Amino acid sequence: MNKECRFSYSNLDDSLIISCKEQNENVKERFNFGNFIFNLTGKGKIVGIQIMNASEVLPEYNINSDVLNELEKISLITSTNKGLLLVALVIVPKKLQEVRIPIPIMNFSSITN
Numbered sequence: 001m002n003k004e005c006r007f008s009y010s011n012l013d014d015s016l017i018i019s020c021k022e023q024n025e026n027v028k029e030r031f032n033f034g035n036f037i038f039n040l041t042g043k044g045k046i047v048g049i050q051i052m053n054a055s056e057v058l059p060e061y062n063i064n065s066d067v068l069n070e071l072e073k074i075s076l077i078t079s080t081n082k083g084l085l086l087v088a089l090v091i092v093p094k095k096l097q098e099v100r101i102p103i104p105i106m107n108f109s110s111i112t113n
Contacts, residue, residue: 007074009054016054016068018089020076021047036103038087046078046087061101067093 005020021027021039028042035057039048051057055065075090087103 002075002077004073004075005048007071009068009071011069014053014055016051017048018050018074018076019048033103046076049076049087049089058101063091063101067091070094 003020005018007016007018009016019039021041025041025045025047027039027047029040029044031038031040035052035054037050037052038046039050041047054068058065058067070093071091072094073092075092077086077088077090079086089101089103091101
């Protein structure tokens with residue numbers, strides 16, 4: 001799945017919230033993976049991600065944290081392969097080239113895209 005999402009960044013708590021939820025979808029479950037909080041539907045579909053301490057996390061992926069105040073769009077890519085969940089965020093700042101954040105999560109066979 002590759003879906004363009006809504007997003008917001010708060011300087012106050014340094015949190016980037018990304019929502020790809022459709023109107024008919026409800027968040028039923030959440031799980032943390034480091035600084036990432038994933039929102040799931042009852043069927044296990046990832047419909048949102050919150051990045052806590054975003055200005056500290058992005059540099060770990062070689063992304064300058066200045067992009068947080070200059071975001072144009074964010075897409076979420078999810079895929080499953082042999083019981084592995086692959087998740088990536090595609091971040092497009094207004095004046096720079098797009099950057100990708102792969103989030104390696106292993107052996108989450110109960111989560112689907």
